[in-house]
Amino acid sequence: MSVRELLYLETTGQADSLVPKISSAGWEVCVAHDTAKAREIIDSRNIHVGLARLDQSADSNREILDLWPFSGHMEWVAMLSSSCLESAKFARLITDYFYDYHTLPADVDRLLFSLGHAYGMATMTRTIRQDEEKFSDYEMVGASDVMQELFRAIRKIASVDAPVLITGESGVGKELAAMALHERSSRAGGPFVAVNCGALPANLIQSELFGHERGSFTGAHQRKIGHIETAAGGTIFLDEIGDLPIELQINLLRFLQEKTIERVGGTKKIPVDVRIVAATHVDLERAVEEGRFREDLYYRLHVLNLQVPPLRERKNDIELMARFFFDKFSKEKRKNLKGFSQKAFQAMMDHDWPGNVRELINRIRRAMIMSDKRLITPQDLGLHTTASRRRMVTLDEARGEAEKAAIQHCLARTRSNISRAARELGVSRVTLYRLMEKYHICA
Ligand SMILES: Nc1ncnc2c1ncn2[C@@H]1O[C@H](COP(=O)(O)OP(=O)(O)OP(=O)(O)O)[C@@H](O)[C@H]1O
Ligand SMILES: [Mg+2]
Known part of the structure; x- marks a missing residue:
């Protein structure tokens, strides 16, 4: 069994006879007399349990609250005098932040029992979190009919290689849908590269997407591989495609038709195998009518469409x-x-x-x-x-x-x-x- 490490936060500055007793029960006790030291111990060791000795001073409250954001993976046990418990402030601190508490003088056997349980609880919480973290970044939640319909469409569309246009209001989950599509496609082992066309400066966007050769313009000291080439073998996600400057839309269209790119300042056509998934929160059809978006590109991108419904639906x-x-x-x-x-x-x-x-x-x-x-x-x-x-x-x-x-x-x-x-x-x-x-x- 691995050593169980315990952080003992002891801000009262008293010599403590508890440490040897806890150590002899198989714990490695790391003592901290202030929060800075406690932080250092939390950051550098594998601590599951914290034991804090609290006293009447407001400082000990603050000490523990300062540590809270860094010790979310730990369980804390408090030791305090019984008079502290009469104060609502302390009662709240204990119920909010602690797994258990003991009044002083501590009954060592009971304390060890409680520390053992806290260790068990911290271990279980970690197991659950690790399990959740494996999925939760990419997991798309939804049991409603419209979302089930969307998941079915994602599975279907994932198996073909044509461009996809994802539409939906801001914040509905378009990028998440694009990632889900990539993950379920035969390109899942390749890269997923997301580019926000609205966030790139207009003068750089061409070289960002297609790359450039050394010396092709002032400041181009080195050859640069663009996002499309980086995504080779995988998927490129062109977010806010409606913001792509009209003069660049033709380049993208050419890429869709020929499956080759030309770096800025380059002379060769380079074949790139990449799937294009684009997204927009603006009405592209209207942008086409108003002449802001090329109609031919629109139809090329719109071969397959995923509509992510707004939350209110x-x-x-x-x-x-x-x-x-x-x-x-x-x-x-x-x-x-x-x-x-x-x-x-x-x-x-x-x-x-x-x-x-x-x-x-x-x-x-x-x-x-x-x-x-x-x-x-x-x-x-x-x-x-x-x-x-x-x-x-x-x-x-x-x-x-x-x-x-x-x-x-x-x-x-x-x-x-x-x-x-x-x-x-x-x-x-x-x-x-x-x-x-x-x-x-x-x-
Ligand atoms: N169904 C869902 N289940 C879980 N998380 C979701 C779901 N839909 C969206 N999210 C989360 O909501 C946030 C916004 O989603 P996302 O960035 O994909 O939206 P978007 O449509 O691309 O937004 P924007 O138009 O602003 O770029 C992200 O943190 C994403 O992980
Ligand atoms: Mg987005």
Whole structure:
């Protein structure tokens, strides 16, 4: 059996006779007299259990809270005087953060028993997390009919090699769908390269996609392999394809037709075997009508289409997804935060989700940090319950609400690109920052 390592946080500075007793029961005890040392021990060793001696001073509370974000994989046991337990502050600290507690003077046998259990619990939690982490980054959750339909379409489309266009509002899971498609295709062993066409500077985009030869333009000191070539044998995901400058659309079209690329400044045509998956949250058909997107490229890309439905059209999935993300981010939460209240689920059902799954994730993560109760409330999620929504509002409040919603919507759509959001909203960036502060909106 491997050695069980224990962190003993002892900030009271007293010489302690407990250490030899715990050591003789088979633990390797690492003693820390302050948080910095405790951090060092947590980072460098394989600690499952922390034992903290708390005293009346407020400092010991702070010490342990400072450590919390770094010790999510551990279980903590507290030792404190019985008088501490009378204070609500201490009671809360214990119930929120500790697996067990012992009053001083500690009964060593009982303490060892408790440390053993804490070790067992920490080990089990790690096993579960490792198992979840294997999937959760790419896992697409959804039991609703529309999502089941999407999963079926992904499986079908994965087996052919034609280009795919994924459409859907911002934050619905287009990139996740593209990854799922790649994972299920015969190219799964090859690379998956994601490129955001909207985020690349216009003058660099051609060389980013197709590469360049040395000396082909000022600053091109070395040959550069572009994203398309990097993705050879796999899939290239062209996100925000609607933002691809019109003059480059012809190059992409040529690649789709000939399956060869030419690096900027190069003279050879280089064959590249790559599958193109493109995504857009704008209406490409309209962009074609307005002359911003080439019709021939549109039809080339649109051979196969996956539509990822907005969250408001799959509300039956919300509870499932909320629980999924709660588990996924559980490392960041307090110990006694157990889940969502019924009202929270109801509020999530009532909400319209303009920012879709990304908004759901953001609200849940925020709520998990902000909540100070056992269950997350609608307020923690920043959502109103139906009852509070029916309350009479003044015109000023209504205006404020509308303004806040418009900003949130726009930030979700532009993925928190402040300059773009400010432009779309018709205000200056300074004004947008001011309004975000006013409405407590985080970018
Ligand atoms: N069905 C789902 N199950 C689990 N996680 C999901 C699901 N759909 C989306 N997500 C998660 O939501 C976030 C947003 O998804 P993604 O980036 O794929 O959306 P998108 O449609 O590409 O957004 P944008 O248009 O803003 O680029 C990601 O963290 C993704 O992992
Ligand atoms: Mg995306």
